[in-house]
Amino acid sequence: MLKKISLTVNGKLCSGEVESRTLLAHFLRDGLRLTGTHLGCVVGRCGACTVLWNGAPVKSCMVFAVQAAGDDIVTVEGLAQDKRLHPLQEAFWKNDAVECGYCTPGMLMSAYGLLDKRIKPTEKDIERAISGNLCRCTGYGNIVAAIKEAALNFTK
Amino acid sequence: MYPAAFEYLKARSVRDAIAFLKQHGDDAKLLAGGQSLVPMMKLRVARPKVLIDIHRIADLNYIREESGAIRLGAMTRHVQIEESSLIREKIPMLAEAASKIADTQVRNRGTIGGALVQADPCGDYGAVVLALNAQMKCVGQRGDRVIPATDFFTFAYSTALETDEILTEIVMPLPDKCSAGVYLKLEKVAGDFAIASAAVQLSLDSGGACNEVGIGVTGAGMVPQKALAVESLLRGKTMSSALIDQAGQLIQESAEPIEDLRGSAAYKKKALGAILRRAIREALQRADARKPS
């Protein structure tokens, strides 16, 4: 049985029909065609699917879309405004924090969740914030450096 | 990877949830933070026909101090426990346990109630509730009851809770003012389930002898355990390296760890002994700073 749900995604009210068992990640990717949210493991271990749910980073493969009805979701597509990269994205680019890019959307959203609540994180805070995000390429050093740099000039 | 189809019901109050449970019986399951249940449903280890979502019941989300105890609503999230200044001040071992669960995303969703009912043999809260002699408050069709932590865990992934009952509150008696506690966990990578962990709460008298002591461990078997033998070994004694070694030996001898990818049974026994010794030492150091002069 399909259920109609409405929720705010990247500031826009969106609606769609889903089964109860549809994961939020699948609704975003297949329903709304927001394919920036990546799926890696689909069992909650890699963090590639991280989005903000009412301001907090969560793994969107661990939530049913129906649960988020009426709520506020931000995906990686919500970061850049007016075709200009968000300072966080800019810092990833400048610091070579991206290799294959598979983990990047999740990394960005975890980092965004951190910077959104605390402007001056320590390196340890940054490492903790992204410890749920696996990267098989970079070795994390450049990612941490990028987030550190972005924290210096972070605006919402 | 999709779970089997189910009917989704949103409970707005505990009463709602109990009514739904009554109506759907064994076909139904409660959905709290979903951080254990959702992956189990995707792997089809769990196939509830009805899912009762309790994540919006605000009445089940609180941390407060009341009549000599800290009370936590079952839907209190790991992140709230980790960041609560009240918990950090009064029961640091609980904040330490919460902060060592998984990662930011899981801690943002997962709840203490869900983790306790999930009763993973390597979960983090089990040792803590046993060390502190916590009580679990449950509500069901037949009314309320309180289950002491020592009776709560019955087997791996099983608790004394009936299928039509909801865990509503965890009551942690406040440790004595001069008592100190610690939670230590040995893990393969940060945020993984524990290979072994120990929660130790103790106080010293003015002469330096161990007064009150509560110890819980995970990794000693199918369920988290209260280390009663170690508690009685330490109670009333003046602490020494030899005594701490004896405590480690004691837990090691009685432990029956589950062999898995995290290690062989022999390794896990040793790991548990080591982590307990370390936790006792750390608790002693913290308690020493608080002991009456």
Ligand SMILES: Cc1cc2nc3c(=O)[nH]c(=O)nc-3n(C[C@H](O)[C@H](O)[C@H](O)COP(=O)(O)OP(=O)(O)OC[C@H]3O[C@@H](n4cnc5c(N)ncnc54)[C@H](O)[C@@H]3O)c2cc1C
């Ligand atoms: C990658 C990963 C790593 C993890 N690492 C750890 C770890 O290191 N340590 C650790 O302790 N845990 C770990 N967990 C598990 C995590 O702590 C979960 O949050 C927890 O086990 C379940 O809590 P939940 O709120 O998500 O419950 P859910 O998944 O929603 O529910 C779990 C079970 O409890 C039942 N239930 C939930 N709430 C109630 C209630 N109030 N009354 C009655 N029944 C209820 C549900 O019906 C279900 O059977 C990890 C999880 C993941 C995904």
Ligand code: FES
């Ligand atoms: S796809 Fe969600 S955590 Fe891996």
Ligand code: FES
């Ligand atoms: S850049 Fe390839 S996984 Fe992170």
